[in-house]
Amino acid sequence: MRRLDWYILKKFLVTFVFCMLLFTVIAVAVDSSEKADDFVTAGFSTREIIHKYYLGFVPWIWSLLFPLFVFIAVIFFTSRMATRSEVIAIQASGTSYNRFLRPYFVGGIFLAFVLWLGNSFWIPKANAIKADFQSRYIDIKDPSKNRTYGTCTRCFYLRIDTNTFVGIRDFDTSTKYARGFFLERIKENKVVYNLRSESIGWDTLTKKWKLIRAAERFIDSAGERMVNHDTLLLRLNLRPEELRKDDYLKDKLTSRELASYIRREKLRGTEGLNVLQVEWYRRTAVSATVLLLTMIGAVIASRKTRGGSGMHLALGIIIAAIFIISDRFSTVFATKGSFPPFLAAWLPNIVFTFVAFWLYRKTPK
Numbered sequence: 001m002r003r004l005d006w007y008i009l010k011k012f013l014v015t016f017v018f019c020m021l022l023f024t025v026i027a028v029a030v031d032s033s034e035k036a037d038d039f040v041t042a043g044f045s046t047r048e049i050i051h052k053y054y055l056g057f058v059p060w061i062w063s064l065l066f067p068l069f070v071f072i073a074v075i076f077f078t079s080r081m082a083t084r085s086e087v088i089a090i091q092a093s094g095t096s097y098n099r100f101l102r103p104y105f106v107g108g109i110f111l112a113f114v115l116w117l118g119n120s121f122w123i124p125k126a127n128a129i130k131a132d133f134q135s136r137y138i139d140i141k142d143p144s145k146n147r148t149y150g151t152c153t154r155c156f157y158l159r160i161d162t163n164t165f166v167g168i169r170d171f172d173t174s175t176k177y178a179r180g181f182f183l184e185r186i187k188e189n190k191v192v193y194n195l196r197s198e199s200i201g202w203d204t205l206t207k208k209w210k211l212i213r214a215a216e217r218f219i220d221s222a223g224e225r226m227v228n229h230d231t232l233l234l235r236l237n238l239r240p241e242e243l244r245k246d247d248y249l250k251d252k253l254t255s256r257e258l259a260s261y262i263r264r265e266k267l268r269g270t271e272g273l274n275v276l277q278v279e280w281y282r283r284t285a286v287s288a289t290v291l292l293l294t295m296i297g298a299v300i301a302s303r304k305t306r307g308g309s310g311m312h313l314a315l316g317i318i319i320a321a322i323f324i325i326s327d328r329f330s331t332v333f334a335t336k337g338s339f340p341p342f343l344a345a346w347l348p349n350i351v352f353t354f355v356a357f358w359l360y361r362k363t364p365k
Contacts, residue, residue, distance in 0.1 A: 074298055197213055
């Protein structure tokens with residue numbers, strides 16, 4: 001790294017931090033005006049608003065707009081360098097165009113790694129703060145998120161392992177109690193064991209499930225036999241916290257927890273896991289997006305044009321808008337259709353890699 005590299009890298013990082021802080025102030029101002037009534041209803045003081053909401057909201061908005069912050073920062077400071085003929089002077093000194101792009105590549109990798117660490121470990125903890133406020137004070141007033149489907153509002157049907165299935169009816173997350181329960185074990189496509197009970201509850205002392213008025217039914221080559229129990233303690237590979245329908249679960253789990261959760265739910269035969277899989281792949285893909293947009297921004301803005309910075313920013317906004325739209329389309333096709341989750345997360349990056357290469361080939365060097 002030479003002095004010129006540090007000069008460009010310093011401009012890159014300083015402009016990025018400035019853009020991030022500026023957009024954060026704007027986002028907080030707009031969001032606080034929208035949620036003023038919710039804060040008043042909750043009875044929060046200013047300190048509680050910051051602690052119980054904005055400590056989660058600010059990291060969330062950073063992670064959401066991080067690639068866009070990087071893209072705008074690169075275009076802004078590189079365009080100013082091109083307008084002042086600094087890029088021409090750098091190349092006239094004998095520095096090749098590829099060598100000129102090196103500090104951009106280094107800065108892009110550094111910021112991509114920061115975003116990857118944040119999405120994997122830090123951002124989910126912040127999302128838990130934001131999601132807690134959202135579910136307690138906003139979603140509770142939204143009729144679309146409090147619908148009742150059928151006669152059972154809190155019913156679960158799960159596969160515990162490769163041959164065991166359980167069903168739980170009307171589970172209460174506060175009391176950890178359900179009105180009905182059944183368990184079936186399958187062997188060679190035949191039911192070999194059946195267990196039913198009128199109610200089931202979590203025993204915090206033994207860390208087992210306690211069944212009330214349970215009936216066991218054994219089926220084997222000798223025939224069938226029934227065993228009745230007033231109470232029965234049962235150990236299951238299922239904990240009460242897993243019996244909770246959480247719309248924000250994928251955002252609150254770290255990458256390691258999310259991968260473990262997906263594996264467990266696949267084993268249980270849970271449907272609708274595409275949303276979780278897209279999120280898991282996206283956390284890596286969006287980090288690659290940072291590097292990709294860094295290089296695209298540098299290639300676009302390093303050309304000295306008659307329109308100056310305004311022309312560069314306009315072109316950059318158009319490219320960013322197309323990228324975001326393509327990313328949303330691929331995500332919707334994966335979650336609502338049969339589009340592979342890995343391809344949905346990485347397809348925009350794959351397409352814009354060719355765009356970046358085409359822009360690089362067309363740029364005067």
